[in-house]
Amino acid sequence: MIPILTAQQIRDADQYTIGHEPITSINLMERASRAFVRKFSTLVPGGSRIMIFCGTGNNGGDGLVIARVLIQQAHDVSIFVVGSMERATEDFKVNFERLSVLTGIHQVANEDQIPNIPGNAVVIDGLFGSGLSRPVSGLFANVIDQINKSGAEVYAIDISSGLYPDQPLSEGAVVEATHTISFQTPKLIFFLPEMRKYVGQWHVVDIGLDEPFIQSCETDAFFTQARDIALPSRSTFDHKGSAGRLLLIAGSKGKMGAATLSARAAMRSGCGLLYIHTPCCGLNILQVNVPEAMVIEDEHTEVITEVMPADNVDVLAMGPGIGTNSLTQKALADLILHTSEPMVLDADALNILALNPELLNALPPESILTPHPGEFARLVGAWRSDFEKLEKLRWLAKTYQLNVVLKGAYSAVCSSRGYLYFNPTGNPGMATAGSGDVLTGIVAALLAQGMAPFDALRAGVYLHGQAGDEAAINVGEISLMASDLIEYLPAAFKKLHF
Numbered sequence: 001m002i003p004i005l006t007a008q009q010i011r012d013a014d015q016y017t018i019g020h021e022p023i024t025s026i027n028l029m030e031r032a033s034r035a036f037v038r039k040f041s042t043l044v045p046g047g048s049r050i051m052i053f054c055g056t057g058n059n060g061g062d063g064l065v066i067a068r069v070l071i072q073q074a075h076d077v078s079i080f081v082v083g084s085m086e087r088a089t090e091d092f093k094v095n096f097e098r099l100s101v102l103t104g105i106h107q108v109a110n111e112d113q114i115p116n117i118p119g120n121a122v123v124i125d126g127l128f129g130s131g132l133s134r135p136v137s138g139l140f141a142n143v144i145d146q147i148n149k150s151g152a153e154v155y156a157i158d159i160s161s162g163l164y165p166d167q168p169l170s171e172g173a174v175v176e177a178t179h180t181i182s183f184q185t186p187k188l189i190f191f192l193p194e195m196r197k198y199v200g201q202w203h204v205v206d207i208g209l210d211e212p213f214i215q216s217c218e219t220d221a222f223f224t225q226a227r228d229i230a231l232p233s234r235s236t237f238d239h240k241g242s243a244g245r246l247l248l249i250a251g252s253k254g255k256m257g258a259a260t261l262s263a264r265a266a267m268r269s270g271c272g273l274l275y276i277h278t279p280c281c282g283l284n285i286l287q288v289n290v291p292e293a294m295v296i297e298d299e300h301t302e303v304i305t306e307v308m309p310a311d312n313v314d315v316l317a318m319g320p321g322i323g324t325n326s327l328t329q330k331a332l333a334d335l336i337l338h339t340s341e342p343m344v345l346d347a348d349a350l351n352i353l354a355l356n357p358e359l360l361n362a363l364p365p366e367s368i369l370t371p372h373p374g375e376f377a378r379l380v381g382a383w384r385s386d387f388e389k390l391e392k393l394r395w396l397a398k399t400y401q402l403n404v405v406l407k408g409a410y411s412a413v414c415s416s417r418g419y420l421y422f423n424p425t426g427n428p429g430m431a432t433a434g435s436g437d438v439l440t441g442i443v444a445a446l447l448a449q450g451m452a453p454f455d456a457l458r459a460g461v462y463l464h465g466q467a468g469d470e471a472a473i474n475v476g477e478i479s480l481m482a483s484d485l486i487e488y489l490p491a492a493f494k495k496l497h498f
């Protein structure tokens with residue numbers, strides 16, 4: 001996993017690397033900027049007119065190095081330095097001298113000197129990086145306004161000017177980048193939907209900061225990588241009873257599709273034995289659609305009214321398609337009170353929890369919740385910013401000792417200790433009916449096979465997204481539907497067994 005560092009930790013990593021590699025700070029700037037150019041060159045067609053805007057801090061210093069390297073590669077480059085040279089950093093000054101030998105540098109000291117930016121130009125934004133200390137206003141804001149209005153493609157160096165790596169949106173001007181080429185580690189804001197407009201598509205380039213130092217930084221947020229995902233192992237002497245016995249409590253009249261999707265996803269995820277508790281109306285549907293499962297009928301024809309834990313199952317999962325009938329509410333409450341092992345709750349089970357919040361206290365510790373943003377809001381109330389949303393996620397997980405995933409782009413998986421792991425897989429095509437039911441089946445099956453609850457959740461979210469990515473390659477994001485996720489689960493599992 002990749003630790004997500006604060007602005008201060010990034011500065012510390014820079015300083016540590018300078019002192020211990022050792023490398024001079026001017027050479028580290030050179031190395032970072034050359035890494036930027038290597039990535040930039042893969043994204044921008046040759047022959048583009050490139051306009052580089054620099055502040056006089058080290059982000060601007062990077063801009064000057066990038067200008068020099070691009071000029072040496074025969075690109076058409078114009079450079080604009082905004083703000084006072086008196087405040088320039090040492091490394092900026094050295095690179096200013098080096099560049100001056102090769103080309104003229106435009107100074108922008110007032111509004112009249114802001115250049116016209118054609119829509120077909122490529123802008124490189126080096127106004128501010130991680131050293132931003134206040135909202136951007138005045139001349140800098142005017143320059144940013146021109147950049148945003150121009151319609152040109154914008155490549156931010158390290159981070160869009162006006163954004164803090166680890167804080168909510170400031171009130172000042174912010175560059176709306178189409179791409180951000182960031183140094184060494186992704187920044188927290190890259191994972192937040194409200195920042196998308198400013199960050200654009202992000203890329204991280206290795207600038208050789210000290211890896212042991214980065215790994216030793218204390219943080220509670222990470223970006224999950226494939227190598228972090230463990231899977232249950234099968235041994236020669238396994239039989240269906242030892243490969244995980246799951247009781248899925250799902251379905252109600254008109255919502256048997258949710259039960260079917262969950263059940264099939266569980267079987268595709270290695271569940272050894274699957275029981276499905278469902279209202280009588282679901283019997284035939286499930287027997288036909290999931291012949292691998294054993295179906296237990298509720299007394300009621302249309303909704304679930306009573307279900308208890310049984311000795312012959314390892315894990316309980318409840319929610320897909322169950323509705324929120326008062327009889328089902330009571331069934332869930334009774335089940336929770338009689339269960340001591342971690343269970344998986346999704347969909348209407350979460351809505352029932354929101355209607356009866358006292359049940360949260362009774363949930364077995366380490367249970368797993370898989371809300372989408374609507375269900376999450378019902379559980380914790382509305383939020384004003386994505387930062388507040390993450391705080392609420394941590395609060396829910398820590399207060400009730402739960403493992404919770406907040407589904408969406410970069411689904412945030414939170415452990416009961418409040419550690420956040422952003423998931424790298426998945427695509428917008430997965431925002432489709434039944435997608436969540438598939439996730440429930442995958443996670444419950446992994447849990448039933450003996451994985452620790454947090455590991456099962458993180459792996460399930462990763463595999464679900466990977467199946468979505470495999471499906472999207474073949475059917476496209478628009479046509480993608482939840483049953484495709486199940487079809488492509490084998491490919492997702494195979495990919496992890498490299």
Ligand SMILES: NC(=O)C1=CN([C@@H]2O[C@H](COP(=O)(O)OP(=O)(O)OC[C@H]3O[C@@H](n4cnc5c(N)ncnc54)[C@H](OP(=O)(O)O)[C@@H]3O)[C@@H](O)[C@H]2O)[C@@H](O)CC1
Binds near residue numbers: 056057062159183
């Ligand atoms: N450290 C390293 O070795 C490496 C660093 N690298 C690069 O350096 C970047 C960080 O550089 P940095 O720390 O110099 O800060 P940067 O963002 O350029 O600007 C600071 C200047 O802006 C000013 N200022 C701030 N806010 C303002 C506002 N709203 N309006 C107006 N002014 C404002 C601020 O003023 P002050 O707050 O001091 O008053 C100060 O003068 C980093 O993102 C990466 O690109 C790489 O080369 C790798 C090696």
Ligand SMILES: [K+]
Binds near residue numbers: 129157158
């Ligand atoms: K920048």
